[in-house]
Amino acid sequence: MLAEWSNRVAAEYTSATYAAQALHRAIQVGLPDELHRTALRIVGDELDHARLSHDCLTALGGADEPIPLELNALALPSPEGPLAALVDNVVRNFCLGETFAVPLFDAMRRTATHPAVQPALTRILRDEAVHRAFGWSALDALLQVDEAGVRERIIHQLPGWLEGFRKAYATMPDINTLTADELAMGLIPLSTYAEVHDQTVAQDIRVRFAERGINLQGTA
Ligand SMILES: [Fe+2]
Ligand SMILES: [Fe+2]
Numbered sequence: 001m002l003a004e005w006s007n008r009v010a011a012e013y014t015s016a017t018y019a020a021q022a023l024h025r026a027i028q029v030g031l032p033d034e035l036h037r038t039a040l041r042i043v044g045d046e047l048d049h050a051r052l053s054h055d056c057l058t059a060l061g062g063a064d065e066p067i068p069l070e071l072n073a074l075a076l077p078s079p080e081g082p083l084a085a086l087v088d089n090v091v092r093n094f095c096l097g098e099t100f101a102v103p104l105f106d107a108m109r110r111t112a113t114h115p116a117v118q119p120a121l122t123r124i125l126r127d128e129a130v131h132r133a134f135g136w137s138a139l140d141a142l143l144q145v146d147e148a149g150v151r152e153r154i155i156h157q158l159p160g161w162l163e164g165f166r167k168a169y170a171t172m173p174d175i176n177t178l179t180a181d182e183l184a185m186g187l188i189p190l191s192t193y194a195e196v197h198d199q200t201v202a203q204d205i206r207v208r209f210a211e212r213g214i215n216l217q218g219t220a
Helices: 002-029 033-059 082-111 118-145 147-170 180-184 190-211
Strands: none
Touching: 002 033, 002 082, 002 118, 033 118, 082 118, 082 147, 082 190, 118 147, 147 190
16 A cells, blocks of 8 residues: 555656656747646646655655655657657657546545545646646647647557556456555555546547547557
């Protein structure tokens, strides 16, 4: 249980670096100013989420728990230039990552009654909906910069990115039953991760890409 919360601290801190890199690239590429301001806000949100998650970890007794951060993984590569790097970051971490995050945090929050955990999850859930909206708005802006190139890049990369999320969320056997305490502390069963994953791909992600002329089946 403590390991799960220390993973969340690392994940939120990593999200802050992704948002900071999205902000940097969005300024470089010259996206609309409104998106710069939202990206700037998201950097602050994710730093808050990392701190709030660490506060939860401490409240649950894990003040000395190590945080599994890999410094090398915090820098996103950009061998093909800033536009390509921004497309990859926006689609993988925001259009996909944040679109999965919203229903996952919603599921966690539904059973999390622990007084140190529930307010943190409430705040995080509220912010992640803004981060999800940023992803799809930034994608629309990127399609306006270079519609054919951006679409081609996404169609090429999407199957690999989706497979990464499927592996993370939907391929592990659910062998442990969570206790009532663990549910109260904001954990959810692996079967819920899998259900949320499948439902979000089918009912949300697939639809949003289709609205932008990107067919998930065509990329599989
Ligand atoms: Fe977050
Ligand atoms: Fe986020």
